[in-house]
Amino acid sequence: MKDNQQPDFSLIIASAVHDMKNSLGMLLHSVDSMCDELPEEWKQKPNVATVQYEAERVNSYLVQLLGLYRLQNKLLTLHIDEYYLDDLLDEQAAHYTQMLHGKNVSLNISVDKNLSWFFDREIILGVLNNALNNASRYTKSEIEINAKIENDFLLIEIHDDGKGYPEDLLAAPPGEILNDINFNTGSTSLGIYFAAMVTKLHTQGEHHGHIKLSNGGRFGGGVFSIYLP
Numbered sequence: 068m069k070d071n072q073q074p075d076f077s078l079i080i081a082s083a084v085h086d087m088k089n090s091l092g093m094l095l096h097s098v099d100s101m102c103d104e105l106p107e108e109w110k111q112k113p114n115v116a117t118v119q120y121e122a123e124r125v126n127s128y129l130v131q132l133l134g135l136y137r138l139q140n141k142l143l144t145l146h147i148d149e150y151y152l153d154d155l156l157d158e159q160a161a162h163y164t165q166m167l168h169g170k171n172v173s174l175n176i177s178v179d180k181n182l183s184w185f186f187d188r189e190i191i192l193g194v195l196n197n198a199l200n201n202a203s204r205y206t207k208s209e210i211e212i213n214a215k216i217e218n219d220f221l222l223i224e225i226h227d228d229g230k231g232y233p234e235d236l237l238a239a240p241p242g243e244i245l246n247d248i249n250f251n252t253g254s255t256s257l258g259i260y261f262a263a264m265v266t267k268l269h270t271q272g273e274h275h276g277h278i279k280l281s282n283g284g285r286f287g288g289g290v291f292s293i294y295l296p
Contacts, residue, residue: 098122150183153176198262201258205289219296224293226284226290276294
């Protein structure tokens with residue numbers, strides 16, 4: 068670097084986020100291991116679920132920030148392969164079982180038999196992880212993930228029995244949702260924006276992946292839908 072050249076601050080932030088994500092990943096693994104060793108009555112204490120939830124939430128934010136940095140700088144490439152949805156969703160469910168158990172929330176999965184699809188596994192897991200994290204925050208007692216084929220798209224839906232999405236969030240196009248951030252609400256909607264941007268990278272002919280937010284669904288709460296061509 069020349070003496071008069073300013074450092075690329077965005078690159079510095081991205082490097083720091085990458086290191087923090089790796090450290091937090093090790094912390095999450097340690098927390099999960101410690102929780103497995105707790106007596107059953109301790110596992111159900113609210114503080115245990117809170118630690119797991121907040122750690123997962125921070126990790127999800129770091130993944131999104133790093134992904135958006137790579138996307139903006141054209142460094143994000145897809146690694147498409149075929150995956151079976153029952154295996155993928157069972158893996159996600161197992162990751163959240165202990166935390167949801169501590170919050171007295173049930174998680175059910177419904178997948179069409181032998182359903183498989185082509186997509187980037189890490190990107191879609193990041194989207195699912197954020198959606199499940201949000202659902203676990205706002206639901207009362209039930210979450211369901213279902214996967215099926217609809218109009219030549221793979222459709223993955225996360226239903227909860229919370230209050231549903233606010234009207235202003237439903238009215239805003241997901242790809243423009245960061246244009247009007249209100250920090251007073253406690254949410255920047257970064258996860259929704261991230262999901263909209265990275266699912267759009269999945270294309271098949273003229274079709275693009277996308278997400279949809281709605282209310283009602285199976286339990287009368289929020290429904291987060293992922294469409295992949």
